[in-house]
Amino acid sequence: MNDLETIKMQTPIEIALGVDENGMTTARKLYEFLEMDKSHYSRWVKANIVDNEFATENEDYFYSPSMANESSRGNFADDYKLTAHFAKKLSMKGNGAKAEEARDYFTTLEERVKQKVIDLNQLSPELQMFQKIFNSVAEQQLEQKRQAEQLNHVEQRVESIREVVALDTTSWRDDTGNILRKISMELGGGQAYSQVRAESYELLSKRMGVNLKQRLTNKRRRMADEGICKSARDKLSYVDIIAEDKKLVEGYTAIVKEMAIRYGVGKE
Structure with missing residues (x-):
């Protein structure tokens, strides 16, 4: 299935939020959808994601290298992938119609995920075993990818500090x-x-x-x-x-x- 067909199958809110195949959006997409002031994006990310004591990196959010162009760099310098559950929690801090729409969407998405788990329990023991093996391998690959991205992020920070010290x-x-x-x-x-x-x-x-x-x-x-x-x-x-x-x-x-x-x- 090509990208055009995938987009056609998505709802308008999923397209606006850039929801991927795992039901995840990004900090930037969510911030834009909530129609908040672009000049406060970095501060919002720091307060609600990076320094949020109730959020865990690589569980609730995952660092994603910036896709911002040069004209928007600074206000939109860093981006993070957000799980549906965490995105819903962030949306709860908004008061407008867009925030309500986002909350409703992520709540529905969570229910779909739960339903899929229930449906998998109906599989035969053999298929459930294969499913577990597949999930285990997939989780290992995703973890390796996350660790590589995190290491790259740390290396960039270290290089920045090295330049400053010099x-x-x-x-x-x-x-x-x-x-x-x-x-x-x-x-x-x-x-x-x-x-x-x-x-x-x-x-x-x-x-x-x-x-x-x-x-x-x-x-x-x-x-x-x-x-x-x-x-x-x-x-x-x-x-x-x-x-x-x-x-x-x-x-x-x-x-x-x-x-x-x-x-x-x-x-x-």
Whole structure:
């Protein structure tokens, strides 16, 4: 049976949710179906899937390499396959009509799975034995595939950390800026960049005992006394203040490294 025939056999909601032959959808498909704000996707995934203490990886959800294109990378950087039961639990957090539709669908899907189990019990002992053997082999292959994907994911994270640790003060402006942008994308983009940047400055102020705001004010006053135009003074930033002090550059680079490792992002 070709893909076109398979699609024709699916209901509209199954097509929208990208439901596969095992009744599984993906985090991205479910999020889009629930019509939630795309800019908050990464934050939603982190809170409801990755950091969910009531969800177990490789049981409720499975890491799936990103299929996002370059234009959507960041907000939709990671994706996860979701079991019907877990997808239903996530849908319960929604209040709209789409959330209700998703809940009803996954509830029906679970009932179908239960019915299949009942039907299998009607098979002869011999066929039930073959079925168990088949299921055992299939589970082993799927587990090997899941482990390989998980190992690849871990290796990518390790490589990102290795790149960050190798970061030095030679091109610190560009490198720290890129890392903070990646962290902000992990947190949903938008205003997150300003928040992440502010966090880095706050950590530097506490660790190095420096008042960046006061230094910036003093620098602008000196520039004014020197007759430098207001537009040039307004362009001055905390990064320019940090650049004037070698110790601050070293301290700031170290802080951004720590933030990158904490948030699991790489330099590039």
